[in-house]
Amino acid sequence: MQLIFGTDGIRGQFNKEITYSLAFKVGYALGITLENNNPILIGRDTRISGEILLQAVTKGINASGKKFINIGICPTPAIPFLIKKENLSSGIMISASHNPPEYNGIKIFDNKGQKITKNLENNIQKIIEESNQKISVPLQEISLRTNRELMDIYMQSLIRTMGGEDLSGMKIILDTCYGSATTCAKKIFQHLGADVRVINNSKNGLKINMNCGSTNLNPLKKALKESPADMGFSFDGDADRVIGADSKGNVLDGDHILYLWGRELMEQKILTNNLLISTKMANLGFEKAWNEIGGILYRTDVGDKFVHDAIKEKKAVLGGEQSGHILSKINNFSGDGILTALQIAKYCKKKNITLNDWLKNSFNPFPQKLTNISLDFNINKINPKTRILIDQTIENLQTIYSDNCRVYIRPSGTEPLLRVLVEAKDPKKVNYISSEISNKLTLEINKIIN
Numbered sequence: 001m002q003l004i005f006g007t008d009g010i011r012g013q014f015n016k017e018i019t020y021s022l023a024f025k026v027g028y029a030l031g032i033t034l035e036n037n038n039p040i041l042i043g044r045d046t047r048i049s050g051e052i053l054l055q056a057v058t059k060g061i062n063a064s065g066k067k068f069i070n071i072g073i074c075p076t077p078a079i080p081f082l083i084k085k086e087n088l089s090s091g092i093m094i095s096a097s098h099n100p101p102e103y104n105g106i107k108i109f110d111n112k113g114q115k116i117t118k119n120l121e122n123n124i125q126k127i128i129e130e131s132n133q134k135i136s137v138p139l140q141e142i143s144l145r146t147n148r149e150l151m152d153i154y155m156q157s158l159i160r161t162m163g164g165e166d167l168s169g170m171k172i173i174l175d176t177c178y179g180s181a182t183t184c185a186k187k188i189f190q191h192l193g194a195d196v197r198v199i200n201n202s203k204n205g206l207k208i209n210m211n212c213g214s215t216n217l218n219p220l221k222k223a224l225k226e227s228p229a230d231m232g233f234s235f236d237g238d239a240d241r242v243i244g245a246d247s248k249g250n251v252l253d254g255d256h257i258l259y260l261w262g263r264e265l266m267e268q269k270i271l272t273n274n275l276l277i278s279t280k281m282a283n284l285g286f287e288k289a290w291n292e293i294g295g296i297l298y299r300t301d302v303g304d305k306f307v308h309d310a311i312k313e314k315k316a317v318l319g320g321e322q323s324g325h326i327l328s329k330i331n332n333f334s335g336d337g338i339l340t341a342l343q344i345a346k347y348c349k350k351k352n353i354t355l356n357d358w359l360k361n362s363f364n365p366f367p368q369k370l371t372n373i374s375l376d377f378n379i380n381k382i383n384p385k386t387r388i389l390i391d392q393t394i395e396n397l398q399t400i401y402s403d404n405c406r407v408y409i410r411p412s413g414t415e416p417l418l419r420v421l422v423e424a425k426d427p428k429k430v431n432y433i434s435s436e437i438s439n440k441l442t443l444e445i446n447k448i449i450n
Contacts, residue, residue, distance in 0.1 A: 004128070005121040007303045007413030011096055011105035014049035018104045022128075023053040024137045026106055027060025027092070029127035033120060036089035036111055039067040041082055041150075043074040044094035045180045045238045046205040049104045053094045057106070058142055072146035073203060075180040075239035077336035078154040080113030084332070085153065087111075095180070095238040098215050098323075099414055101208050113332060115305055155184050158339055159191060161330050165346050168193030172345060173232035175220045177213030178204040181239040185338055194345070199223050209236065214243040214324050214337070221249040231348070231355040233341040240304075241324040242337030244344060246356040254278075254322040255286040256362045257340060261326075262318055264347060266295065270317065277310045277319030277327075279303070280408050281370075284423055289363030302410060304335050367427035369434045373418040373442055377449070379411040386448060393444045394418075397437050405433055409441070418445075 004010050010026065012018045030040065040061055044050035054070070061068045069088070071078065079091040089111050096103035108116045108124075116124075172194045176182045182203050189196045199219055200212045212219045214236040224232050224245060231252075232245045244252035258276050265271040274295045278286075279302045287297045298314060300306040304327065307319045311333055319333075320326035326340045327333040348355050379390065394409045401407045405424030412419055418441065422434040 004125055008097070008305065009105055009107035009115070011099070011103065011414045013102050014047075014053075014104045018049070018053065018106070020052060020056045021137060023056035023094075023106065024060040024063075025128045025131060026108075026124065027057035028064045028131065029060075029124040030090060030092070030108060031061045031064025031066035032127055033123050034066060034089050037066065038087060038089040038111075039069045041069050041071060041079055041086070041088050041091040042094070043071040043076070043079050043092075045076075045096075046073055046178060046182065046203045046208050047094075047096065047101055047104055047237075048205040050094050050205065053104060053106070054144065055141065056137070057092055057094065058144065059137060062142060069147050069150070070144050071150050072148070073180060073183050074151055074154070075184070075336065075338060076107065077240055077331065077334045077339070078151065079107075080109050080334040081154055081157060081331060082150050083109055083111060083113040085157075086150070093238065096414070097238050098209055098213070098236040098241065101206055101210065103414070105414070113334060115308070151183065155188055157331075158184075158188055158336075158342060161339060162192060162342060162346055165349060166193040167345050167349060169195075170231075170345060170349060171195045171229035172197075173220060173223045173227065173229045174198045174201075174341075175212055175223070175232065175234040176201045176239075177209060177235050177237055178202060178207040179209065179213065179235065179237035179239065181235040181338065185235065185239070185341075188338060188342070189345075192342075195229075197223065197227055197229065213237065214241045217243060217245060217251060220245055224249055231345065233337075233344075235337045235341075236324070239337045240335040242326075242341050243324040244341065244355065246359050247354060248356055250356065250359050252344070252355065252359060254320050254324045254326060255283045255365065256359065257324070257326055257344065258282075258318065258320055259286055259290060259362055260358060261328075261343065261347070262290070262295065263293065265318060266293070271295075272315050272317055275314060275316045277307050277314065277316050279307060279321050280410075281322045281421060283322065283363075283365045283368055284406055285363050285365040303413060308333055366423050366425060367430045368421065368423040369430050371420040371422075371434050371438045372412075373420060373438055373445075375416040375418060375445070378416050379418070389448045390445060393441065393448070397441060401433055401437060405429060407433070407437065409437070
């Protein structure tokens, strides 16, 4: 059996990699491995397949003899927060995050609200393999009553992170991306006194992440132009990421968020060793500017799990990814797009400045281009010899071109893609080298595979 866990839980297309049967077995295997008999918390985003997978996972948990609580549609960070708050044994989020509607996934959290260890992933995989021939999915449907009180507790926790500050007098536009943020983002910002306009705010699993949200800022920029506001925020499908924009449509990505927020914490002398944690995707302009004001930037492999591990190891208080997945000490380093948006708005209010003015005091990013190369196969599931040849090709190309600029090539952890990042001071050089590498890489991979 192929490994079912990737860089962030289990992810794939519904009814291909992610099936009803697999979801049932994951629920069963998780239940079997847990010594704690407290309930397992389950949430999902708005995808059509989410309801089907929820039914399967809960049947699996029932079959293992454990209990569950269904929170319904919610942001992913609500799960780890509530696990700790309510002393639950574990949690599952059914979501494919920023991926298109046909994808789905299963993220599992332990009793501390953290992503489960590789060890536990291996145990679940082993139980699934051993049970493949022994367990059949029960036909009888089970009751899936939604516990709405827990969502209220989560929302109140976000409001409390403001420390008594409100957002009165601020005009803010939110793109909730037809996903998890539709459940609570508008209510929270309105409760804090902001004048809020929300776009893409229906719970529509057929449109989740489609030409909107943190991966496509065009709707947010259009809304800011049509209905002027102080700032806007775009969330991804499960609301653990956010990308912002100021009143003129200038982009506040994860690098800018880390730089500006980090600088505030540095001035407050609560940033351990003036250290920020980010990934190999972080802009070189960000790193140079951060170093110039006395900061240290530590880079990890791409993925919030790697950022989280480095934060713990180095006792950092802030880290994240350029994609807008920000981990802060405020909520035990659980990436929360709504929390991040609130903190940015709060700083602007406290400092009595616009986001546009604050962004002007950020760093100047180096031109950067990210190209996706589509693959006809899942690179993480090909035979080891072929994978070695592809990895060698990637390494050779990175070495050849790294004299002129920064090159980083990696397989996507969630889709059949290779991502090629090229960065240099000269934008023409970035475009030329990006095109050159992408063409050569495509040709070489085709030779290897065929």
